[in-house]
Every structure is written in structure tokens, then in C-alpha cells.
Amino acid sequence: xxxxxxxxxxxxxxxxxxxxxxxxxxxxxxxxxxxxxxxxxxxxxxxxxxxxxxxxxxxxxxxxxxxxxxxxxxxxxxxxxxxxxxxxxxxxxxxxxxxxxxxxxxxxxxxxxxxxxxxxxxxxxxxxxxxxxxxxxxxxxxxxxxxxxxxxxxxxxxxxxxxxxxxxxxxxxxxxxxxxxxxxxxxxxxxxxxxxxxxxxxxxxxxxxxxxxxxxxxxx
Numbered sequence: 001x002x003x004x005x006x007x008x009x010x011x012x013x014x015x016x017x018x019x020x021x022x023x024x025x026x027x028x029x030x031x032x033x034x035x036x037x038x039x040x041x042x043x044x045x046x047x048x049x050x051x052x053x054x055x056x057x058x059x060x061x062x063x064x065x066x067x068x069x070x071x072x073x074x075x076x077x078x079x080x081x082x083x084x085x086x087x088x089x090x091x092x093x094x095x096x097x098x099x100x101x102x103x104x105x106x107x108x109x110x111x112x113x114x115x116x117x118x119x120x121x122x123x124x125x126x127x128x129x130x131x132x133x134x135x136x137x138x139x140x141x142x143x144x145x146x147x148x149x150x151x152x153x154x155x156x157x158x159x160x161x162x163x164x165x166x167x168x169x170x171x172x173x174x175x176x177x178x179x180x181x182x183x184x185x186x187x188x189x190x191x192x193x194x195x196x197x198x199x200x201x202x203x204x205x206x207x208x209x210x211x212x213x214x215x216x217x218x219x220x
Contacts, residue, residue, distance in 0.1 A: 028065040030082040034089035040113050041083050044189035051207040052214050069094035074101050079217055080108050083186045085115040088123045095126035102176040107217045110179040111186040114159050133167035133179055145215040147208035154205040157184035178213060185209060
């Protein structure tokens with residue numbers, strides 16, 4: 001019950017309420033085993049937090065937390081970000097814990113930083129054996145919040161010439177996990193100038209899409 005109440009309290013944060021009247025919540029980054037670089041996109045979340053607090057009037061604390069997949073602390077966060085290039089391993093206990101978190105009201109955003117796909121799909125099957133990732137259509141509400149993306153997920157970084165795709169795990173009618181593939185959304189949230197060839201235009205698109213994600217979570 002304490003775990004569920006922790007998520008419910010965090011998700012009770014409503015947009016548009018002045019910050020002095022609401023307690024601050026934190027975004028968290030998921031730390032996982034397997035050797036993959038869970039710590040990638042080092043400046044991404046702090047920049048997304050700043051953008052959301054400015055443009056959505058949310059009241060997130062300015063620094064991110066790090067939480068492990070099997071920790072009880074995961075239930076303190078309404079939104080958890082996961083990224084990397086390499087291997088991911090969830091133990092049975094971690095998979096059960098993630099399932100409790102997601103089925104109880106939490107939300108996980110997985111951003112493929114290039115090379116994550118073949119590792120994360122079988123691991124999320126451990127979490128929800130009965131579910132498959134489905135591509136969200138361009139009219140899905142996540143693309144039409146404060147900012148409109150009529151063509152769906154924006155392309156931030158080019159890798160293999162593939163189109164960007166946004167996949168979801170939908171549990172009992174609720175989107176619990178959003179997986180961004182061939183997009184590099186988290187790269188776009190990083191400090192401007194981190195990657196050669198980045199433009200302010202692409203960075204703004206990435207931040208706006210991230211804000212849509214946060215707004216969707218808190219209004220659904």
C-alpha cells in the first residue's frame with residue numbers, strides 16, 4: 001500500500017498549479033545491470049526538467065535521481081527515464097518490481113541511444129510476458145499535448161537511415177512504457193553543442209516532445 005500511495009501522490013501533481021502550492025517531485029534515471037551505459041545522455045534530464053518547469057509550470061526538483069530497477073525507491077517517482085547503447089539484464093526480482101511499479105501507476109520512458117533495441121525487448125518481455133510493443137499511431141494523444149507533432153515522433157539523430165518510431169506497452173488500457181527508437185530523443189535534450197551538427201531547431205523539437213510526454217503522463 002505504501003508503494004502504491006507513493007506513486008499516486010506523485011501522479012497527483014497537476015499541471016498549471018503554481019509551484020509554491022505544490023510539493024516538488026523528482027524525475028529519475030534507471031540504473032540497470034548488464035554492462036550497458038545507463039548513465040548516457042548525462043545532461044538530458046536536467047534540461048528536460050528545466051523546460052517542463054518553464055513551459056508546463058510543473059514543479060520538478062532541478063536535479064535528477066538515480067534508481068535501481070529492483071529498489072523500493074522506484075515507487076517514489078512518477079516518471080523514470082532509461083537509455084543506453086548496450087546490454088541490459090533484469091533479474092527476476094527486478095522484473096517483478098518493475099511490473100509492480102508500472103502496473104501501479106508508474107511510467108517508464110526507454111530511449112534507444114543506438115544499439116539498445118536487441119537487448120531491451122527481451123528484458124521487457126520479462127516484465128510483461130503477455131504484452132508486445134506496439135507502434136503508436138501519429139494521432140495518439142502523446143503527440144498532441146501542448147505541442148503538436150502531426151507526423152509522430154521527431155527524428156533527432158541519424159544512424160541507419162530508418163524512420164523514428166514510438167512504441168508502447170499498453171497494460172489494461174493504459175500506456176505504461178514509451179519506447180523511442182531510431183530517434184535519440186535524449187540526445188536532443190542534452191546541452192546544446194554536445195554533438196557536432198546539432199541545431200537549436202532539432203533540440204527544441206526534442207524538448208517539446210519530452211514535454212508532451214510529461215504532460216501526457218500527468219493528465220491521463
